[in-house]
Amino acid sequence: MFQHNQLEKSAGLKPVLLIAGTLWLKTVLVCFFGFNLSIQSNFDIALILTNSLGSLLLVMGFSFYFRETVNKWTLFAFLFLGTGILYGDLLYYRFYIDYVTIPILFQFANVGGLGASTVELMSPWDLLLFIDLFIAVWFLLKTKTRIFPVQKQVKRTYIALSSALIIMTIALGLVKSVHLFSESYDREQMVKSLGLLNYHVYDIALGIKAPLQLLMVTEADAVAITPQAHVQDQDTERNDLFGIAKGKNIVLISLESTQDFVINHKVNGQEVTPFLNELIQNSFYFNQIYDQTAQGKTSDAELMIDTSLYPLA
Secondary structure: OOOHHHHHHHHHHHHHHHHHHHHHHHHHHHHHHOOOOOOHHHHHHHHHOOHHHHHHHHHHHHHHOOEEEHHHHHHHHHHHHHHHHHOOOOOHHHHHHOOHHHHHHHOOOHOOOOOOHHHHHOOOOHHHHOOHHHHHHHHHHHHHOOEEOHHHHHHHHHHHHHHHHHHHHHHHHHHHOOOOOOOOOOOHHHHHOOHHHHHHHHHHHHHHHHHHHHOOOOOOOOOOOHHHHHHHHOOOOOOOOOOOOOOOOOOOOOOOOOOOOOOEEEEEEEOHHHHHHHHHHOOOOOOOOOOOOOOOOOHHHHHHHHHHOOOOO
């Protein structure tokens, strides 16, 4: 009898668990088949299978936290939004082999001319991510008059379990990588350890933290260091190569999205790059450069060429 009463009390959570389970399944499939995550052990697999559960359940709970019944259309809105974020992450990853960050989201004004490129990134298999949206609409319309009540005791238990799963996710992530949060630039490790949703939440927190730190800057922190003072503080020891290029000029030509195969290549008898072909005859031409650019792309390429330093992974 007790077990039967407990089942009746939690019956209102069925649509919540169904929608959360659907998003969890799609997230896991995208992580395994959409992202090229480096899976090194069974522990990595366990992390990917569990790290999204707690956050998804906690978010879906907003459909009933402040009311006595589950708002089915709020659930659908979460499903729609979650699917959109997931698909956006997938498309972004296919192009950049990286994950969306908050600064990137504020650069959408720069992607006006990338419609054709975006279509090229899509696959017919992507439709599988949206099938459940149509099923959910059909289900909601079919059960239009049905009410899913959720009692206060069930709410408290639901929040406690969801929070416990999130804490467990963070703990397991720190077991996987002790320096997980101090090395947040390693976004693959963040996604693999914490899950996509938790990664986005943490990224939002980092985005908020930066301007807040500026508000708390003291006068001592704001003292400007002049270029002259900075140079004087540096080591002035010189080697045999110092001044070797005095009186000489170096002209560096950098081309966006250009590869070596077009050099000296002809189409219908016409040179593709006649100016560069001629320039190379009187230049040092390095045509075997391994691409080590990361999130910055163009700026990373300039950093590598100008300083011989690799950007962060």
